[in-house]
Amino acid sequence: MVGVLTLMKLRVLAHSTSGARAGGLFLGAAAGLTLAVGTIMLAGADLPGPALRGDLFAAALAVWMFGWLLGPVYTGGGDESIRPEQLALIPLPPRRVAFGFLAVSFIGVGPLISLVAFSALVVYAAGLGLAAFTAALVLVPLQLVLVVALSRLMLAVMGLAVRSRPSAVLSALINAGVNATLNQSWVLIWAAVQFGLVDRGLPVGFSTLLRVLPSGWAVVCLDALARGDWPLAAATGAGLVALPVAAVLLWSRLLVRRTTTRPAHRGPGRVRTPLLERLDRAGPVGTVAAKELRTWSRDLMRLHLRWFAIWFGLVYTLWPLAIGWAGLLPWAGVIVVVMAAATSANLYGLDGTALWLTLVDPGRTRADVRGRQVAWLIQVAPVAVALTVAGTAVGGGAWTWPWALALLAALVGGGAGLIAYTSVFFLVPGPEPARRGGNPLDAGNIFGQVLAMLVVVPVTALPAAGVALLGDRTGSPLLSWAAVAVGLATGGACTWWLGRAAYRRLGERGPELLARMSGGGTVTPGPGRAASARVKLPPRRAAVVMFLCVVCWIPLFPQGLVPLYLIWRGSDTRLWFLALHLADPFRVPVAAAMALLGVGMLWLGTVLSRSRRGAAT
Amino acid sequence: MRTPALEITNLGKRFGDRTAVDDLSLRVPAGAFFGLVGPNGAGKTTTLSMAVGLLRPDSGTVRVEGLDVWADPIPARTRLGVLPDGLALPERLTGRELLVFLGRLRGLAPPVAAARADELLDILDLAAAERTLVIDYSTGMRKKIGLAAALLHGPSLLVLDEPFEAVDPVSALTIRAMLRQFTAAGGTVVLSSHVMATVEQLCDHVAVVHRGRIAAAGPLDQVRAGSTLEQRFVGLVGADLDLTRSPSWLAS
Numbered sequence: 128m129v130g131v132l133t134l135m136k137l138r139v140l141a142h143s144t145s146g147a148r149a150g151g152l153f154l155g156a157a158a159g160l161t162l163a164v165g166t167i168m169l170a171g172a173d174l175p176g177p178a179l180r181g182d183l184f185a186a187a188l189a190v191w192m193f194g195w196l197l198g199p200v201y202t203g204g205g206d207e208s209i210r211p212e213q214l215a216l217i218p219l220p221p222r223r224v225a226f227g228f229l230a231v232s233f234i235g236v237g238p239l240i241s242l243v244a245f246s247a248l249v250v251y252a253a254g255l256g257l258a259a260f261t262a263a264l265v266l267v268p269l270q271l272v273l274v275v276a277l278s279r280l281m282l283a284v285m286g287l288a289v290r291s292r293p294s295a296v297l298s299a300l301i302n303a304g305v306n307a308t309l310n311q312s313w314v315l316i317w318a319a320v321q322f323g324l325v326d327r328g329l330p331v332g333f334s335t336l337l338r339v340l341p342s343g344w345a346v347v348c349l350d351a352l353a354r355g356d357w358p359l360a361a362a363t364g365a366g367l368v369a370l371p372v373a374a375v376l377l378w379s380r381l382l383v384r385r386t387t388t389r390p391a392h393r394g395p396g397r398v399r400t401p402l403l404e405r406l407d408r409a410g411p412v413g414t415v416a417a418k419e420l421r422t423w424s425r426d427l428m429r430l431h432l433r434w435f436a437i438w439f440g441l442v443y444t445l446w447p448l449a450i451g452w453a454g455l456l457p458w459a460g461v462i463v464v465v466m467a468a469a470t471s472a473n474l475y476g477l478d479g480t481a482l483w484l485t486l487v488d489p490g491r492t493r494a495d496v497r498g499r500q501v502a503w504l505i506q507v508a509p510v511a512v513a514l515t516v517a518g519t520a521v522g523g524g525a526w527t528w529p530w531a532l533a534l535l536a537a538l539v540g541g542g543a544g545l546i547a548y549t550s551v552f553f554l555v556p557g558p559e560p561a562r563r564g565g566n567p568l569d570a571g572n573i574f575g576q577v578l579a580m581l582v583v584v585p586v587t588a589l590p591a592a593g594v595a596l597l598g599d600r601t602g603s604p605l606l607s608w609a610a611v612a613v614g615l616a617t618g619g620a621c622t623w624w625l626g627r628a629a630y631r632r633l634g635e636r637g638p639e640l641l642a643r644m645s646g647g648g649t650v651t652p653g654p655g656r657a658a659s660a661r662v663k664l665p666p667r668r669a670a671v672v673m674f675l676c677v678v679c680w681i682p683l684f685p686q687g688l689v690p691l692y693l694i695w696r697g698s699d700t701r702l703w704f705l706a707l708h709l710a711d712p713f714r715v716p717v718a719a720a721m722a723l724l725g726v727g728m729l730w731l732g733t734v735l736s737r738s739r740r741g742a743a744t
Numbered sequence: 745m746r747t748p749a750l751e752i753t754n755l756g757k758r759f760g761d762r763t764a765v766d767d768l769s770l771r772v773p774a775g776a777f778f779g780l781v782g783p784n785g786a787g788k789t790t791t792l793s794m795a796v797g798l799l800r801p802d803s804g805t806v807r808v809e810g811l812d813v814w815a816d817p818i819p820a821r822t823r824l825g826v827l828p829d830g831l832a833l834p835e836r837l838t839g840r841e842l843l844v845f846l847g848r849l850r851g852l853a854p855p856v857a858a859a860r861a862d863e864l865l866d867i868l869d870l871a872a873a874e875r876t877l878v879i880d881y882s883t884g885m886r887k888k889i890g891l892a893a894a895l896l897h898g899p900s901l902l903v904l905d906e907p908f909e910a911v912d913p914v915s916a917l918t919i920r921a922m923l924r925q926f927t928a929a930g931g932t933v934v935l936s937s938h939v940m941a942t943v944e945q946l947c948d949h950v951a952v953v954h955r956g957r958i959a960a961a962g963p964l965d966q967v968r969a970g971s972t973l974e975q976r977f978v979g980l981v982g983a984d985l986d987l988t989r990s991p992s993w994l995a996s
Contacts, residue, residue, distance in 0.1 A: 128849060131845055131848040131849050132849070135837070135845045138841050138845075139836045142838075142877055212832040213833060213834050215797075215832075216797075216798070216821060216826050216828075217821070217846070217850055218819070218821035218822045218850070219818070219849070386798065387798065387799055387800040388799070388800055389759075389799065562830070
């Protein structure tokens with residue numbers, strides 16, 4: 128059964144690798160491998176305190192684990208290349224199905240990169256004696272099984288939780304709370320490094336917590352082996368086997384629930400909503416806005432995304448109150464706006480092929496885009512303003528008022544513009560809302576889009592920030608407050624101009640967008656079709672492209688550039704860098720050749736996927 | 745008397761405050777060609793989903809050839825072939841790949857799965873679309889590949905939700921002939937349809953579902969009671985037919 132599922136997933140992946148997807152794969156693989164190499168270097172690093180290396184390494188492993196746990200929840204619902212619903216009729220016991228799904232979860236770039244990262248355990252154990260070194264070889268795959276099993280379980284729990292309105296909001300709180308807390312724990316580590324706490328290791332409570340988390344058990348096990356503490360080593364090792372097994376058994380029960388129950392959608396309530404009624408009467412833009420607001424409150428995924436943004440801003444800024452610092456509170460509204468923009472940047476993708484309604488009604492594209500912008504503003508702006516005013520009143524000083532309001536104004540407008548622009552120009556096809564099935568969080572592959580928005584949205588606040596900074600430097604309150612006006616102006620301009628670009632594009636390329644969304648190319652055979660992301664590579668070439676872009680990073684970074692850097696720095700670390708194990712005349716040429724090989728593979732992969740796209744036009 | 749192919753007892757399902765299926769009981773004799781008809785929203789699809797193990801009922805039991813679908817799903821599923829409503833399929837596989845993989849997951853040996861897939865694709869006129877991914881299939885082709893998936897493992901009870909919807913006339917004739925041969929050889933078919941003529945031609949038993957309950961059930965002639973099925977249907981669901989009504993602004 129595992130064999131068949133594996134082949135099935137490989138076929139699905141082979142049929143899905145296209146030029147655009149390969150591009151996303153490049154970026155993801157590059158970012159992931161950078162982190163993996165960082166983890167390996169941390170594990171082998173020569174740090175002042177003996178406990179510190181273990182602390183920081185355990186912290187890095189915790190980050191990998193939480194990345195696996197939370198990443199899929201708000202970046203498109205995880206791996207849905209094969210869905211349990213598709214196999215619901217097959218007479219197989221749920222446990223076998225769960226273990227089968229777990230096994231195929233290891234196929235992909237993410238697990239491969241994580242395996243590279245977890246090989247840091249071997250590096251960590253290198254100085255801890257033979258027993259620890261041998262155990263580390265076993266712990267590397269166990270660590271991967273642990274995070275993947277917990278990730279699948281987490282996603283199943285969240286998927287079932289987001290099946291009614293209260294639990295969608297509550298799960299958004301938990302999700303955002305853990306996320307924000309993780310972000311803040313890095314701030315704490317940074318502060319510890321800044322204040323020289325690192326000589327003695329991290330604060331005791333924190334370092335204990337890192338080792339109590341399952342992600343740290345492997346470190347505990349290796350340290351115990353180094354000390355000769357066999358019972359502790361055996362206990363943590365057994366835990367690393369038992370926990371994934373327990374997770375998968377629980378997951379198998381949730382799989383059955385997923386395929387045999389349905390989310391409870393809520394229809395209109397009996398309470399009258401004056402705002403919606405007024406919008407309904409306010410012309411086409413108002414009608415679209417009212418429709419959008421209704422969707423935001425009835426679509427469980429949108430509800431979850433919206434509350435995720437709000438909770439994230441709140442928890443992120445409330446957290447430092449624990450150490451008596453209220454200085455982040457004024458920025459709660461700003462953070463909510465950026466987060467809300469990042470999670471709303473695929474408005475048309477979320478609607479699926481419902482775009483046809485707009486396309487058959489000529490001249491409605493302007494109202495459709497503007498209405499969606501208005502709805503987003505109504506959803507986000509009042510909350511953000513309230514949080515900013517309250518937060519600044521409590522935690523801000525005189526100088527924060529113009530800053531907070533200026534950034535808020537610029538970002539609210541910039542966000543409203545960018546969500547419209549991104550939704551149309553960088554549409555990510557997702558499943559039809561009616562076909563999301565057992566995973567209400569399945570939003571398509573929006574990971575790259577969310578990341579890009581988190582970077583680009585703050586850029587829209589740069590002019591306002593520049594003026595505010597100038598005001599601070601010159602000590603002129605007039606200039607500081609002028610920043611608010613600048614923020615309002617750039618925000619308004621972004622909303623207007625980017626929105627206009629979006630509806631013009633929608634008017635010109637509507638059918639292509641619809642074709643891209645439905646995933647089929649049958650709507651408009653003609654020019655433009657080839658530009659869509661669904662140009663398929665022949666299976667063999669797709670496999671080659673996939674192999675090249677997954678593997679090229681290994682010669683390029685860990686075997687090429689990193690050894691070159693180490694040679695330049697005169698370090699005598701060797702780890703698994705081939706070139707560093709050679710005698711001197713060969714070290715540099717071998718490392719350089721590796722780097723060249725990596726670049727060559729990258730280039731070849733790009734050319735292979737591109738030339739096909741060119742041929743299809 | 746043989747064990748009924750499908751026996752539904754006191755089945756109930758609520759979605760929020762709406763009752764979709766209300767204490768519904770139904771018995772499908774082995775070897776029957778059973779038609780399930782009813783107005784939109786009557787609970788046909790909900791009933792069939794619960795009957796095949798795809799939607800957990802709030803109350804009641806379902807037995808397939810005496811085997812409880814919910815207490816012990818696996819033996820029941822081996823006997824069932826299902827074409828569900830709005831069927832979820834792995835979209836990025838070709839029709840042949842899909843059938844071969846599903847067959848192998850059901851425990852068929854690779855050559856057997858491949859041979860059956862080829863035969864089904866050929867019979868259902870899908871062989872020409874061999875290199876097309878399921879995502880690019882038309883609605884009718886999706887129905888046909890779903891039907892092929894339901895037949896693949898040689899079930900003894902077929903439960904088909906609207907099998908003829910969007911299927912072209914030639915394929916429809918092929919499917920009818922195939923289903924007739926299947927029942928002639930002792931298999932049982934339960935299908936839902938809105939086309940009364942199809943049901944009258946094909947089925948020997950019918951049930952009319954209305955508001956989550958059975959309004960009438962039994963052998964076709966008994967339910968028709970001397971009239972046509974369409975007339976009986978309209979009478980049973982109590983529709984207030986007014987054929988003179990039409991939107992006032994339309995073509996006036």
